[in-house]
Amino acid sequence: MNTSSNATTTIVRHSGAYALDNYLTAGQGVKSWLLTTDHKRIGILYLWTILVFFLIAAVAAALMRIELLTPAGDLISSETYNKLFTVHGVLMVWFFLIPSIPAVLGNFVIPMMIGARDVAFPRLNLFSWYLFVAAGALALWSLIHGGVDTGWTFYTPYSTTYANSHVISMAAGIFVAGFSSIITGINFIVTIHKMRAPGLRWFRLPLFIWALYATSLILVLATPVLAITLALMSVERLWGVGIFDPKLGGDPILFQHLFWFYSHPAVYIMILPGMGVISELITCFSRKRIFGYAWVGCSSMAIAVLGFIVWGHHMFVSSQSIYAGMIFSLLSFLVAVPSGVKVFNWTATLYKGSITFQTPMLYALGFIGLFTIGGLTGLCVATLAVDVHVHDTYFVIAHFHYIMVGGMVMAFMGGLHYWWPKITGRLYPEFWGKLAAMITFIGFNLTFFPQFLLGYLGMPRRYHAYPPEFQMLNVLSTAGASILGVGYVLPLIYFLWSLKRGRLAGPNPWRATGLEWQTSSPPPVHNFEATPIATASPYLYDAEADRDLHMANA
Amino acid sequence: MNATTTAVVAEQFDDIQQQHSAAKLGMWIFLATEVMFFGGLFLAYTVYRFTYGHVFALASRHLDDVFGGANTAVLLFSSLLMALAVRAAELDRRKQLVRLLLATALFGILFMTIKGFEYRKDFVEHLVPRFDFRWDGSDAANAELFFWIYFALTGLHAIHVTVGIALILVLALLARAGKFSPNFMPVEITGLYWHFVDIIWVFLFPLLYLAGHR
Numbered sequence: 001m002n003t004s005s006n007a008t009t010t011i012v013r014h015s016g017a018y019a020l021d022n023y024l025t026a027g028q029g030v031k032s033w034l035l036t037t038d039h040k041r042i043g044i045l046y047l048w049t050i051l052v053f054f055l056i057a058a059v060a061a062a063l064m065r066i067e068l069l070t071p072a073g074d075l076i077s078s079e080t081y082n083k084l085f086t087v088h089g090v091l092m093v094w095f096f097l098i099p100s101i102p103a104v105l106g107n108f109v110i111p112m113m114i115g116a117r118d119v120a121f122p123r124l125n126l127f128s129w130y131l132f133v134a135a136g137a138l139a140l141w142s143l144i145h146g147g148v149d150t151g152w153t154f155y156t157p158y159s160t161t162y163a164n165s166h167v168i169s170m171a172a173g174i175f176v177a178g179f180s181s182i183i184t185g186i187n188f189i190v191t192i193h194k195m196r197a198p199g200l201r202w203f204r205l206p207l208f209i210w211a212l213y214a215t216s217l218i219l220v221l222a223t224p225v226l227a228i229t230l231a232l233m234s235v236e237r238l239w240g241v242g243i244f245d246p247k248l249g250g251d252p253i254l255f256q257h258l259f260w261f262y263s264h265p266a267v268y269i270m271i272l273p274g275m276g277v278i279s280e281l282i283t284c285f286s287r288k289r290i291f292g293y294a295w296v297g298c299s300s301m302a303i304a305v306l307g308f309i310v311w312g313h314h315m316f317v318s319s320q321s322i323y324a325g326m327i328f329s330l331l332s333f334l335v336a337v338p339s340g341v342k343v344f345n346w347t348a349t350l351y352k353g354s355i356t357f358q359t360p361m362l363y364a365l366g367f368i369g370l371f372t373i374g375g376l377t378g379l380c381v382a383t384l385a386v387d388v389h390v391h392d393t394y395f396v397i398a399h400f401h402y403i404m405v406g407g408m409v410m411a412f413m414g415g416l417h418y419w420w421p422k423i424t425g426r427l428y429p430e431f432w433g434k435l436a437a438m439i440t441f442i443g444f445n446l447t448f449f450p451q452f453l454l455g456y457l458g459m460p461r462r463y464h465a466y467p468p469e470f471q472m473l474n475v476l477s478t479a480g481a482s483i484l485g486v487g488y489v490l491p492l493i494y495f496l497w498s499l500k501r502g503r504l505a506g507p508n509p510w511r512a513t514g515l516e517w518q519t520s521s522p523p524p525v526h527n528f529e530a531t532p533i534a535t536a537s538p539y540l541y542d543a544e545a546d547r548d549l550h551m552a553n554a
Numbered sequence: 555m556n557a558t559t560t561a562v563v564a565e566q567f568d569d570i571q572q573q574h575s576a577a578k579l580g581m582w583i584f585l586a587t588e589v590m591f592f593g594g595l596f597l598a599y600t601v602y603r604f605t606y607g608h609v610f611a612l613a614s615r616h617l618d619d620v621f622g623g624a625n626t627a628v629l630l631f632s633s634l635l636m637a638l639a640v641r642a643a644e645l646d647r648r649k650q651l652v653r654l655l656l657a658t659a660l661f662g663i664l665f666m667t668i669k670g671f672e673y674r675k676d677f678v679e680h681l682v683p684r685f686d687f688r689w690d691g692s693d694a695a696n697a698e699l700f701f702w703i704y705f706a707l708t709g710l711h712a713i714h715v716t717v718g719i720a721l722i723l724v725l726a727l728l729a730r731a732g733k734f735s736p737n738f739m740p741v742e743i744t745g746l747y748w749h750f751v752d753i754i755w756v757f758l759f760p761l762l763y764l765a766g767h768r
């Protein structure tokens with residue numbers, strides 16, 4: 001609580017804490033936004049865009065949960081249900097989760113964290129947003145014209161031969177979105193290599209930068225494989241190119257290999273950035289240096305590398321050889337090591353820290369718990385024998401939602417609250433923030449924990465009807481989903497409210513140490529009045545540094 | 555990539571060296587992306603050549619080594635011209651640069667023309683899947699699969715060559731207007747791309763045309 005009172009005094013002392021000459025006031029009107037090359041504005045463009053897709057995908061999820069209230073398939077037909085889970089998966093994965101932290105928060109803070117004026121290629125950055133919008137338009141076109149029913153995985157031969165829906169336009173949308181991600185990845189890698197402020201050596205970089213560097217490597221090396229896979233799937237559907245077609249001696253399983261060669265690393269595109277955010281939050285709100293900095297940074301790289309050699313764990317029941325299965329199982333266990341390093345080091349950072357339970361910290365703590373459950377159940381499904389039992393059941397659904405929603409979305413919300421004062425210059429209302437964080441945590445667990453039980457009991461995924469004995473747990477899950485919905489709508493309301501009426505934040509409301517907090521809020525167009533110089537490690541959180549910073553503010 | 559066509563250092567960079575090395579690194583990473591993009595198809599080729607090696611060898615003999623070999627020479631020579639163009643840009647020899655770029659593009663166009671004639675021959679010989687594909691001998695389906703992969707790989711490569719020709723022609727226009735006087739980086743990174751396209755072909759040629767030779 002000390003923190004917010006300190007922020008208040010800062011504002012009182014500086015009557016002009018809201019920097020009037022900033023990137024938001026630098027140009028007015030729609031045109032100044034649509035033609036901007038400012039990484040901060042592009043981050044905000046992405047924020048609005050992914051919000052639209054999140055809402056559509058959330059509505060699809062809500063409809064599915066309502067359908068699943070009763071055992072009979074009474075509200076929507078099975079065809080519609082197939083389309084709902086496909087649109088939910090496609091939009092959430094490619095149009096919300098993958099761009100969420102990288103393209104929104106990454107775009108906004110990476111250049112500031114490394115003391116740069118912008119990313120290396122600002123015009124390409126804007127171009128990638130336009131590609132993303134075009135991709136979204138293609139996806140929405142497919143949705144409006146009847147949708148797609150293949151599931152987000154587009155497995156052949158269903159997608160190439162039997163599916164009677166807009167597979168090609170949807171795949172084209174994902175293809176284009178992929179190029180948008182690739183451009184973002186190239187931009188981030190080059191920016192981090194070439195644009196660091198003087199003195200900012202690799203091991204002085206914030207852990208968020210390490211995480212996004214690892215993420216960008218995956219974006220750049222895995223996404224093109226998805227692109228060629230979806231392209232081959234589409235031409236096969238159009239002209240019967242036989243690469244996945246058994247009639248010509250082609251192999252549908254090759255599609256699965258190629259798809260998961262991308263999509264398993266893509267899971268790490270959807271969690272590594274979250275881990276980066278959590279590293280920032282945990283150390284800031286414990287007022288303690290991160291425990292084992294180099295280990296946390298290098299574990300991001302280890303996760304990225306290992307992520308490329310475990311894809312076969314999605315194919316244990318696909319007739320893949322048992323030896324391949326054993327190796328993929330073992331390698332998948334190995335991913336638990338760097339992930340465990342992170343959880344251990346976050347916990348050790350908390351130990352004896354002077355913790356304040358601000359909203360971002362609540363999300364961060366929630367992340368650690370939920371990610372741990374998601375990770376440990378990941379070991380269950382990476383075990384050959386167990387996977388045969390729970391494959392294609394709600395156990396898997398619950399597992400990856402603990403990682404992607406309990407992990408990534410919690411981290412995204414935590415990061416958004418943390419950097420909101422920097423983005424807008426204003427604070428969100430702390431009480432409502434904490435309330436929303438707790439509602440989200442409770443709603444999330446109520447939604448997805450019952451699904452572990454459902455899966456263990458044998459309820460398969462992707463069905464709109466189920467035997468009556470599963471009803472109790474499904475009702476609990478739907479009830480949880482409605483609570484979770486409240487947890488997401490609340491921030492939407494108070495964030496919008498805070499744009500005009502939130503308290504002024506001042507340059508550094510959290511007394512954080514990163515370079516991005518050394519400039520005014522909102523930052524000027526080129527981020528800093530003068531290029532900052534890094535002289536020490538990024539997390540100088542200790543009593544002395546606190547006092548120094550306090551003096552500097554005074 | 556982010557066309558730095560003027561000598562002025564873009565505002566996000568401190569100096570021209572930083573700008574140059576950023577552009578170059580960006581291109582290299584993009585090429586890594588391209589390797590993975592082609593990689594999916596190369597994997598498909600590898601899997602099926604491993605599975606149907608005999609038919610793939612037989613099918614490969616139906617491709618015309620003369621067309622393929624000539625095109626290999628054409629593309630390699632165009633890469634030499636491109637390398638000389640980069641040198642000319644570095645030395646700020648404008649007229650030579652324009653000529654070399656045009657020559658590079660011309661050889662690119664020559665490659666595409668030869669490829670076009672070769673496709674026509676493939677069509678006449680009933681080697682195009684779905685278009686009256688004929689195969690005497692067993693395993694016609696697997697042979698058809700080989701030709702699908704052949705058309706997918708060379709088609710994707712041809713798209714890249716076309717993009718390269720367009721880029722080089724634009725560069726030639728800009729070079730004539732004197733846009734690269736102190737800043738030759740766009741020529742250099744386009745050169746990287748052109749060499750990459752060349753190298754892909756260097757792999758395609760033996761995999762597709764020479765797989766049947768003993």
Ligand SMILES: [Cu+2]
Pocket residue numbers: 263264267310311313314
């Ligand atoms: Cu996986």
